């Protein structure tokens with residue numbers, strides 16, 4: 001036993017890990033104190049990865065028959081493992097899509113764990129499911145979807161996109177069968193999306209064994225209706241879904257959703273909006289104008305762990321008519337009959353998953369605590385900051401915007417820099433713990449980008465990074 005775990009343990013050994021004892025109380029205090037420190041810290045460094053060899057050298061073996069005791073195990077985490085993880089909620093973390101969970105959302109994540117909530121069925125988790133559904137209904141109404149729209153919180157955008165596309169194909173199959181056709185069209189099913197769509201669409205198509213029809217976006221990165229129309233005319237009834245991106249990950253570019261949705265007049269397809277990063281911008285008057293047509297979508301996703309200030313990992317999957325999701329995803333098994341025979345709302349029926357943590361609850365608590373207006377302001381801040389730093393980049397000799405930002409991703413180049421120059425610069429920024437900004441590329445040319453979602457990211461921090469490129 002380690003220090004702090006010294007009291008005699010009255011419980012038989014088989015129950016040592018579960019019973020409430022002095023040892024247990026010590027562990028809980030230790031972990032909550034650490035969590036409190038981390039949540040309230042304002043100086044958590046960016047940190048950086050280390051090699052397996054270095055981590056082995058520092059941490060030594062941590063799994064043994066006797067255990068290390070909580071104090072040592074936590075100390076290994078705090079001093080060795082955690083510093084080998086990048087601080088994704090650091091204001092100068094500007095790569096990929098950062099994470100910026102609100103303090104209330106982070107704190108409540110502990111409550112979700114502490115409460116042993118099961119979020120798969122109404123029977124077991126009615127209260128949790130009620131709260132999650134209230135958030136999904138609120139999101140649906142922000143997106144202009146009709147009353148009755150709903151769905152489920154899943155692990156991430158990849159699973160959300162896959163679940164939506166499976167539901168789309170299921171509906172297309174059912175329509176064919178009802179029309180007396182074989183369920184699979186000649187040539188096989190296909191999904192139409194932008195050539196700049198997220199890799200998870202291709203991944204979903206691979207899993208589903210369907211073809212992707214990549215359609216070229218215009219030079220500004222926007223997928224427009226004319227090109228989609230052409231693809232639909234060529235592929236005919238092979239196409240079960242069109243995916244429009246509501247804020248591409250690389251550029252934050254929003255496809256012409258209204259134009260694509262209008263094609264529903266002439267073609268029968270399921271319109272899915274991949275808004276994992278960008279759909280959140282609809283909360284802000286600065287972002288909303290880009291998203292006309294979302295109200296006509298059959299399904300949408302948005303990742304609260306990106307720009308809706310929830311901790312990892314959570315995606316809101318919303319169907320216009322959740323019944324399509326339920327038809328496609330309900331699992332049937334003898335031991336589940338007691339659930340599936342009821343008419344209750346069971347979140348597990350709406351995606352590819354059965355057991356689930358009610359992972360929408362941290363967002364629920366944060367929204368309930370601060371109110372929607374606080375979200376609108378925080379999102380507006382990021383868009384305004386992206387515009388301001390884009391102006392600054394245009395003003396500076398030697399720097400060039402690759403595209404004007406629509407949302408909060410700013411992509412730019414430094415004249416004369418090769419990939420190796422960006423690599424050296426990026427490594428130095430992290431070595432000096434100033435910022436995490438990685439190289440990217442577009443059309444074969446290297447560049448770099450600021451992805452801004454953290455309300456604590458400040459204009460001056462960004463200009464200081466630009467200064468290092470001179």
Ligand SMILES: *Cc1c(COP(=O)(O)O)cnc(C)c1O
Nearest residue numbers: 156157158198200249274276277
């Ligand atoms: C991040 C992202 C995804 C994938 O979401 P995960 O949560 O990482 O699985 C899909 N589409 C877009 C547009 C994204 O930005």
